[in-house]
Amino acid sequence: MSEKKDSEDRPPILGSWKKLYLFVVAQLVVLIILFYLFTKYFS
Amino acid sequence: MSTIDWIILFTTLISIVAYGVWKTRGTNSMDSYLRGDSTKWWTIGLSIMATQASAITFLSTPGQAYTDGMRFIQFYFGLPIAMIIISVFFLPMYYKLKVYTAYEFLENRFDLKTRLLAAFIFLVQRGLAAGITIYAPAIILSTLLGWRLGYTTTVIGLLVIIYTVSGGTKAVTQTQKQQMAVMMGGMILAGILVITSLPTNVSFFNAMHIAGKMGKLNVVNFEFDLSDRYNFWSGMTGAVFLFMSYFGTDQSQVQRYLSGKSLTESRLGLMMNGLLKVPMQFIILFVGVMVFVFYQYNQPPIFFNEPIRQEMTNSEGAEAFQKLQQNYDQVFQEKKLAINGLNQSVIDGNESSIIESSNLVNDLQLKSDAVRNEAKELIGKTLPGAETNDKDYIFMNFVMNNLPIGVVGLLFAVIFSAAMSSTSSELNALGSTTTIDFYKRNINKTAVDKHYLHSSKLFTLLWGIIAILFASYLSLFENLIQAVNLIGSLFYPTVLGIFVVAFFFKQIGSNAVFYAALLSQAVIILIHYLNTLEKAGIFTMGFLWYNALGCILVVLFGFILQPMIGKKARNTP
Numbered sequence: 001m002s003e004k005k006d007s008e009d010r011p012p013i014l015g016s017w018k019k020l021y022l023f024v025v026a027q028l029v030v031l032i033i034l035f036y037l038f039t040k041y042f043s
Numbered sequence: 044m045s046t047i048d049w050i051i052l053f054t055t056l057i058s059i060v061a062y063g064v065w066k067t068r069g070t071n072s073m074d075s076y077l078r079g080d081s082t083k084w085w086t087i088g089l090s091i092m093a094t095q096a097s098a099i100t101f102l103s104t105p106g107q108a109y110t111d112g113m114r115f116i117q118f119y120f121g122l123p124i125a126m127i128i129i130s131v132f133f134l135p136m137y138y139k140l141k142v143y144t145a146y147e148f149l150e151n152r153f154d155l156k157t158r159l160l161a162a163f164i165f166l167v168q169r170g171l172a173a174g175i176t177i178y179a180p181a182i183i184l185s186t187l188l189g190w191r192l193g194y195t196t197t198v199i200g201l202l203v204i205i206y207t208v209s210g211g212t213k214a215v216t217q218t219q220k221q222q223m224a225v226m227m228g229g230m231i232l233a234g235i236l237v238i239t240s241l242p243t244n245v246s247f248f249n250a251m252h253i254a255g256k257m258g259k260l261n262v263v264n265f266e267f268d269l270s271d272r273y274n275f276w277s278g279m280t281g282a283v284f285l286f287m288s289y290f291g292t293d294q295s296q297v298q299r300y301l302s303g304k305s306l307t308e309s310r311l312g313l314m315m316n317g318l319l320k321v322p323m324q325f326i327i328l329f330v331g332v333m334v335f336v337f338y339q340y341n342q343p344p345i346f347f348n349e350p351i352r353q354e355m356t357n358s359e360g361a362e363a364f365q366k367l368q369q370n371y372d373q374v375f376q377e378k379k380l381a382i383n384g385l386n387q388s389v390i391d392g393n394e395s396s397i398i399e400s401s402n403l404v405n406d407l408q409l410k411s412d413a414v415r416n417e418a419k420e421l422i423g424k425t426l427p428g429a430e431t432n433d434k435d436y437i438f439m440n441f442v443m444n445n446l447p448i449g450v451v452g453l454l455f456a457v458i459f460s461a462a463m464s465s466t467s468s469e470l471n472a473l474g475s476t477t478t479i480d481f482y483k484r485n486i487n488k489t490a491v492d493k494h495y496l497h498s499s500k501l502f503t504l505l506w507g508i509i510a511i512l513f514a515s516y517l518s519l520f521e522n523l524i525q526a527v528n529l530i531g532s533l534f535y536p537t538v539l540g541i542f543v544v545a546f547f548f549k550q551i552g553s554n555a556v557f558y559a560a561l562l563s564q565a566v567i568i569l570i571h572y573l574n575t576l577e578k579a580g581i582f583t584m585g586f587l588w589y590n591a592l593g594c595i596l597v598v599l600f601g602f603i604l605q606p607m608i609g610k611k612a613r614n615t616p
Contacts, residue, residue: 011314017310027318028120028321031322036262036263038262039255042260
């Protein structure tokens with residue numbers, strides 16, 4: 001485990017952790033919407 | 044099982060163990076033994092997922108979908124949120140302090156007694172839980188394979204001990220990659236095979252329509268109901284606390300992401316879990332739903348635990364059981380005709396006919412469930428002590444009786460791999476916590492690195508032996524399982540509360556948080572006691588909510604006690 005400064009700690013995609021967290025939340029929201037539509041469509 | 048299945052099962056398991064030992068040969072320092080060796084983010088992500096996915100996940104979840112539909116998935120909606128909170132607040136602090144265990148951080152923020160309290164709760168709860176992680180699948184696997192329980196627990200326990208003691212954290216994370224591949228590969232293959240086993244006139248799309256019309260594709264429910272364990276709201280509130288507690292403060296998970304090459308790799312591993320866990324649970328539940336559709340066209344057994352069913356045919360309740368069986372078969376034939384009608388209505392796209400056929404199918408399903416419940420009651424009366432809940436046997440019963448040779452062995456390897464992956468993380472974390480938080484901190488502070496390396500191996504071995512012994516004799520103390528699960532539910536909220544104070548409320552010091560934790564613990568135990576007596580009034584709640592309440596109480600009591608008994612809070616580094 002090597003110690004790194006915050007400035008070096010960037011995700012390899014999307015440029016910043018904030019954007020990556022937003023991406024994770026967005027994926028969750030999209031999944032929940034899809035699940036809702038899935039539930040409604042087949043019920 | 045056929046010879047080919049046995050060969051596939053044992054080759055898979057032995058290869059994983061051999062790979063773990065070979066890959067970690069020459070581990071010669073405490074640091075590499077306890078922290079792993081610069082693990083990459085995707086290995087961390089797989090390791091976190093494999094640790095959480097126990098054998099019971101793969102045995103119970105498809106059965107859960109078969110009986111209750113897919114709504115269980117909502118429980119996991121809070122997981123990505125918990126991953127983000129841990130990544131933002133918990134992880135940087137663990138890295139900054141270069142800790143081996145989560146509890147080391149508590150001494151730095153508060154004092155030794157708070158660290159030892161949290162570490163002690165972890166050892167008791169996880170030490171007992173490790174026995175259950177082996178025992179719970181072993182009892183089902185023993186029934187299915189016809190093995191003695193002692194053999195199954197020993198096989199699982201010994202295989203895990205070999206590579207976990209030998210290679211430590213690196214062995215655990217490396218083997219979990221193979222185990223995850225076996226687990227998900229096996230489940231996806233089973234899903235494909237069950238779909239292709241449906242009648243030719245039932246397309247995949249129609250199969251989903253049948254499942255949906257029978258209430259099995261109930262993935263999301265936005266209705267707010269505190270008494271309903273699985274809905275959107277409980278997933279987004281109570282479950283967030285539960286997952287923060289499990290992933291953020293339980294050393295069996297913390298150790299997985301602290302093995303990262305850097306803070307970035309650890310964070311990415313957590314995000315990988317946040318992105319993939321919900322889809323993974325969806326796949327497992329969906330396989331269970333497809334097994335349900337399969338059994339709409341193929342006669343299912345009235346009771347999925349085959350040895351108990353056999354025992355019933357030779358018991359004094361045999362005649363009544365036989366009658367129920369005939370009744371069940373008859374309802375099945377009627378239902379099958381109705382399902383064919385529903386399928387045709389879906390193909391024709393006739394809405395009124397779909398509604399009419401769905402109602403008929405659902406009425407017959409209720410009738411079928413009622414007969415099955417009668418059979419379960421009869422089993423309970425005829426064979427006192429027999430387990431009447433057969434949910435955990437549904438999936439493997441389907442596998443053994445309907446999947447081709449070779450795949451059966453692979454699916455058993457899935458269950459054994461899942462048992463091994465979670466047990467190895469538990470033993471690894473128990474060994475680390477015993478070494479770092481108790482032995483090195485309190486008993487022998489000045490020994491050389493090699494001494495601590497050997498101590499860690501010895502403690503891991505001891506916890507492994509305790510887990511096997513506990514699992515082997517657990518059947519004699521059935522109530523213990525509930526007791527251990529209860530300990531987790533009752534004590535983890537307080538541990539989470541201590542960590543939440545540590546990270547977010549810097550004005551609260553060591554004495555205040557310690558006594559706030561004890562006070563909060565007493566309140567949670569009291570509320571639980573009143574709940575069991577059904578006298579909790581406005582505090583009537585399920586286990587899931589204890590996590591939120593216990594955590595909030597620690598913070599609240601901390602604020603109240605700080606002006607009275609509080610030492611000045613330490614500055615976090």
